[in-house]
Amino acid sequence: MSTWETLLLIGMFYLLFYTPVLQPHPHRTPVFEKLHEKIEKHRKEQEFSLALNYYEYSDVLDPCSLNPCRNHGKCVSTAPGYQCQCNEFFTGDHCEKPITTCTEDLCNHGICVLKKIPPKFQCRCDYPYHGPRCNTAADVCSPNPCKNGGICAVRDNNRFRCICPLHYKGTFCEVGPNDCYRNDGLQYRGHVSYTERGFSCLPWDSFLLAKENMNSFVSGIYMYGIGEHNYCRNPDGEVKPWCYFQDGSGKLSWGLCNVTVCTDNIIYSVPVVRSVNRTTDKPIIATDVKGNITKRNTTFPPQSNTTFSTCGLKDIPTSIRGRIFGGKRTQPGQHPWLASLQLKVSVPLHNAGHICGGTLIAPCWILTAAHCVKTLSEPQIWRVFLGKTDLIKNETYQQSFDVRRIIIHEFYREEPRSLHYDIALMELKKINKTCAKESKFVKKACIANREFAVGKACTIAGWGRMETGFPSQLLDATVQLISHSACSDPKRYGKLIDESMLCAGVPEGGVDACQGDSGGPLICERSAVSQVAGVVSWGELCGVKDKPGVYTHVFKFAQWIESKIKGN
Known part of the structure; x- marks a missing residue:
């Protein structure tokens, strides 16, 4: 067979089996999952023809340079090409298939969160519900769930309200007067868990965040105070603490949190949050001799350095990249030039x-x-x-x-x-x-x-x-x-x-x-x-x-x- 006949055959093979790849969505239905599996099967065949074209593009080829692995998978170069090493929650040649059986209706009055040990998920129940699927309710105000002296008031149908003392707020009066952030909130370890628009934050270990760049299972993320909770944090250089949430239509989004800025006369001594039954390491926070969280060396707003100490070095680490044509947002400071x-x-x-x-x-x-x-x-x-x-x-x-x-x-x-x-x-x-x-x-x-x-x-x-x-x-x-x-x-x-x-x-x-x-x-x-x-x-x-x-x-x-x- 001649070279041109071979190329023609490859081209026909590509056109015959090519199917567009649907982008991942946080709310797939079972029907969508079956369709997605069928598309992924064709995707492997598509990648074969693309790989042939890849060699024409460069004289030096590193198959891992553009990271073909999805969902935080790690690409490892091998003799025939590459192999994707997936984390605990995904499988497949490119880490494209979720392992967890989490769905939005699995936990009746709660949310499904991911676990590193079988069965890889758990229902985290909304108060006062409990049980494996969060379908059993306890007495809403006995014992009193309200913190910091708050009074529990029974409403109806297992609903309650905490009447908080002056200067305290939150569902359980858990947000105190000293719960604030300094600079951009990198070291914020407070308890605020709702956005400026009033949406409740999703837990950082929610199954809805498995494909996001920021979740509690990203390597080293515990250093930024992220764990098995839904408190606002700022791991990536945003202007203030933020969180993921679901809007009224169920769409996954993110927003800045309703956290106040510390004033000069407030000592920032909010303790590090430690969740019960953690499966991840506890946060490691630098503290002074009094146990207060130390201040960052950077200042905000910009410093008055007119000479520029160097070129080509940035303070914000590079995050996982999307695309420009069809891309994802970047964080402040990732492209400071x-x-x-x-x-x-x-x-x-x-x-x-x-x-x-x-x-x-x-x-x-x-x-x-x-x-x-x-x-x-x-x-x-x-x-x-x-x-x-x-x-x-x-x-x-x-x-x-x-x-x-x-x-x-x-x-x-x-x-x-x-x-x-x-x-x-x-x-x-x-x-x-x-x-x-x-x-x-x-x-x-x-x-x-x-x-x-x-x-x-x-x-x-x-x-x-x-x-x-x-x-x-x-x-x-x-x-x-x-x-x-x-x-x-x-x-x-x-x-x-x-x-x-x-x-x-x-x-x-x-x-x-x-x-x-x-x-x-x-x-x-x-x-x-x-x-x-x-x-x-x-x-x-x-x-x-x-x-x-x-x-x-x-x-x-x-x-x-x-x-x-x-x-x-």
Whole structure:
């Protein structure tokens, strides 16, 4: 059989068995589960043809670089490819099948939570119910469930209300006057368990959170006070403690909690919460000699460091990434060098607001794409925002600046299907003789000092297009660097690719930087230091197979960048 016949056979095999993969949903019905199993069977066959294409994309292939394992599974490289090591609650080749038999109606008056030991679940009952399925009720007010001197008042049908003393609140009067958070609440260990909108928090070990990035079974999560309870916490650098909840329609969501900020005269000495019958380790919290929780070294709002101690290092650890095209939200501080370039007022063909992304590479300098500013080159119409994650909100840690000047590369040109030398710089206007101030949420990125290897897994971030429009939340994704020869293959971009360009993507499509992400960075890490390898430039369509994203090759422009900054 010839090579072309083999490729044709593979293509027919792919088209015959291809079925779109439904995204995981926290409220599947049994009928949905059967459908999902059938789809997963076809998915394995689909992955076979995708894997063949994968080898065409890069000269160096690490099958675990994009982590094909789902639900916190760990990818391990093996001789034939890779193997997924699943946690206690999932099985399958890619950890896609839940083991637990939890359903929303299993526990009549309670919620099903996960356990590491058989049968892998348990019903946690709402008071006053008890029993294996939470269907037996005790006397609601005997003994008195209300804490801190609260009075239990019987209502009807096993319902009660705690009448709390002054300055106490909560279902059981468990939230006291000193239950508050400092800074962003990283060390908060209080008892608040409801959101600002009044929704009750889900337990961190709820079966509904098994597929979420934050639950009580994530490795090392106990250090952030998360365990077998539903108290608000802040493990990922949000602005204040938060929790997951179900809204009125049963949809899983998250929200900031109704926790108060500590005032200067309040001693933060809320004890660490320890649940009964824990299966996870107890939290380890740094305390002083009096047993009070020690303060964090970071300050809030941003520090007044105008020189920036370093580049490419962030204070917030990287979370599990979603996608930009169809992605998941990121947390504040995960991309502290990312800038939102916004028009102050509407102009012909452009509305006011976010237009492009950019990268802070020096206190007064933003790196972006030339095509973002070529027809909008008047500095006075722009305003640059740093430290943002949500475009709609006025975030306390954001910084904003007017623009002093715009420098576009001298050789920039636009062709009908491509952009060349697509790079530009924005100089920020100083405020009180300074520009950007270094903080946990605002840092500068390093310029790539040498080439990265083909196949390297890198990060893109921005406020780009999703399947349903343009999100306000910052999104990110992982893509893989593609060789120049593979990207200039005729079935991809052919002769459109020149030496000023760099390509990155995933072979099956679905992950890409799109409109609204133009000018933003392609970040690759070297020795844990984040470097700008590319600037989002152009591509054909969004997240389409065989059409990776095309980026300006920043390493090739390092001297140009340095000369413009030093010369101005």
